[in-house]
Amino acid sequence: MSAEPARSSDCSEFRMRVFELIDSELDSAECERLRAHLDECGPCMEEYERDLVLKALVRRSCACQPAPRTLRMQIMATIMTFTVEVRGEQDAG
Numbered sequence: 001m002s003a004e005p006a007r008s009s010d011c012s013e014f015r016m017r018v019f020e021l022i023d024s025e026l027d028s029a030e031c032e033r034l035r036a037h038l039d040e041c042g043p044c045m046e047e048y049e050r051d052l053v054l055k056a057l058v059r060r061s062c063a064c065q066p067a068p069r070t071l072r073m074q075i076m077a078t079i080m081t082f083t084v085e086v087r088g089e090q091d092a093g
């Protein structure tokens with residue numbers, strides 16, 4: 001991989017705050033700023049989508065009981081499959 005343009009500080013900030021974005025804990029200006037970064041940064045978009053899926057799966061599976069270890073393994077496997085699918089689509093396009 002070649003060197004990316006200098007936006008690593010944006011990326012590290014984004015990754016620290018991605019869960020706040022998903023949980024809508026940011027004010028609208030912050031939210032917009034991070035979403036703007038998402039639009040122009042593929043790796044962060046992947047990170048965001050993965051966290052979004054993880055969050056949704058965990059929320060669903062934790063609705064009535066704590067997630068047992070096996071369930072967490074299944075979730076991780078699902079996320080890896082999801083990531084592969086996303087990558088595959090990008091390669092095809």
Ligand SMILES: [Zn+2]
Pocket residue numbers: 010011014037041043044
């Ligand atoms: Zn980024």
